[in-house]
Amino acid sequence: xxxxxxxxxxxxxxxxxxxxxxxxxxxxxxxxxxxxxxxxxxxxxxxxxxxxxxxxxxxxxxxxxxxxxxxxxxxxxxxxxxxxxxxxxxxxxxxxxxxxxxxxxxxxxxxxxxxxxxxxxxxxxxxxxxxxxxxxxxxxxxxxxxxxxxxxxxxxxxxxxxxxxxxxxxxxxxxxxxxxxxxxxxxxxxxxxxxxxxxxxxxxxxxxxxxxxxxxxxxxxxxxxxxxxxxxxxxxxxxxxxxxxxxxxxxxxxxxxxxxxxxxxxxxxxxxxxxxxxxxxxxxxxxxxxxxxxxxxxxxxxxxxxxxxxxxxxxxxxxxxxxxxxxxxxxxxxxxxxxxxxxxxxxxxxxxxxxxxxxxxxxxxxxxxxxxxxxxxxxxxxxxxxxxxxxxxxxxxxxxxxxxxxxxxxxxxxxxxxxxxxxxxxxxxxxxxxxxxxxx
Numbered sequence: 001x002x003x004x005x006x007x008x009x010x011x012x013x014x015x016x017x018x019x020x021x022x023x024x025x026x027x028x029x030x031x032x033x034x035x036x037x038x039x040x041x042x043x044x045x046x047x048x049x050x051x052x053x054x055x056x057x058x059x060x061x062x063x064x065x066x067x068x069x070x071x072x073x074x075x076x077x078x079x080x081x082x083x084x085x086x087x088x089x090x091x092x093x094x095x096x097x098x099x100x101x102x103x104x105x106x107x108x109x110x111x112x113x114x115x116x117x118x119x120x121x122x123x124x125x126x127x128x129x130x131x132x133x134x135x136x137x138x139x140x141x142x143x144x145x146x147x148x149x150x151x152x153x154x155x156x157x158x159x160x161x162x163x164x165x166x167x168x169x170x171x172x173x174x175x176x177x178x179x180x181x182x183x184x185x186x187x188x189x190x191x192x193x194x195x196x197x198x199x200x201x202x203x204x205x206x207x208x209x210x211x212x213x214x215x216x217x218x219x220x221x222x223x224x225x226x227x228x229x230x231x232x233x234x235x236x237x238x239x240x241x242x243x244x245x246x247x248x249x250x251x252x253x254x255x256x257x258x259x260x261x262x263x264x265x266x267x268x269x270x271x272x273x274x275x276x277x278x279x280x281x282x283x284x285x286x287x288x289x290x291x292x293x294x295x296x297x298x299x300x301x302x303x304x305x306x307x308x309x310x311x312x313x314x315x316x317x318x319x320x321x322x323x324x325x326x327x328x329x330x331x332x333x334x335x336x337x338x339x340x341x342x343x344x345x346x347x348x349x350x351x352x353x354x355x356x357x358x359x360x361x362x363x364x365x366x367x368x369x370x371x372x373x374x375x376x377x378x379x380x381x382x383x384x385x386x387x388x389x390x391x392x393x394x395x396x397x398x399x400x401x402x403x404x405x406x407x408x409x410x411x412x413x414x415x416x417x418x419x420x421x422x423x424x425x426x427x428x429x430x431x432x433x434x435x436x437x438x439x440x
Contacts, residue, residue, distance in 0.1 A: 313336060
């Protein structure tokens, strides 16, 4: 165990009680444990489930070795680390409700001799045995079935005052001294907030919050050079594709650069590329250098879009053997997040990573289309909602307008066009979830 609020000076003076979940058939609940400990001043509780559980137990395996001094042999047992949190007044009732699902594994925390109970509660327990429900039930804490019902903090304190040892009474006194009323906390927080507002002002606080939101958004966008004097310098091409990565695209992009009209029609029929790439392949430049440059950009953009459709990356080369190693490494490093599942590390394309891929796709499409691109086509290729891609486009400082799409595409009359022009519009944080329209 480790204690959240300090280091233990005298570990021999502690006694621990462990509880396991009653539902031994459930595949998850049967592994749940609650560990309870008590010192002279405070009681502590730790558990291996819930949102506050320690991550180290899922990343590593821990063992405890017990050495037999007589035989010289050591037996090794599986172990896990519990983070012991102090249990103050006001939090015991919830802990009691948790313990109602658990049974005792080790000797009870209060090993009283015999069964002693508060007489006024005997009738409530007798009623519960007859089928009548009551919240006023408290049996002996030395009994293995004592946590079938929830008991309140007041009843627990009454037990300690009537039958507890001097050590338990000192702990109770300490908990009462450390108790802080919720009204006192609320008053202190309100007063502190009022002081901050008076000192800084509401407008300045709102600006700080908006700036924090903007910084959080910027973490998933290509580097933006706001002082650029030309649109192509706002999101530099080198920030999207490094020279080494650009050179590695020469071989796979050669097939796109030399595609014939018949093969183009076949690829369009088979949907082997996204709609944006299929449309742009019809307008490849005749100049060899420009044609090669656009083919490389289209190949990488198509790879990014196909990569965004994946969920969990299980293969070493998810985009196939034709994808250069440096590009595969870039995709895995920059556009996936690590997750831990069943004791192994996996690469996951989360919602935030998909937003990052979308931002880079839009930035690359701007370079391809002279800094004006059809956002609706990219939205359909990326399988996003319109509000989502518009939020990302506005975060990229694009001006969004309505335009007609290419005939034959879906919703060709209601397309959104994103334009990157100088001076850049003021960056704003997303307004959050939009209100739903009322239906007549």
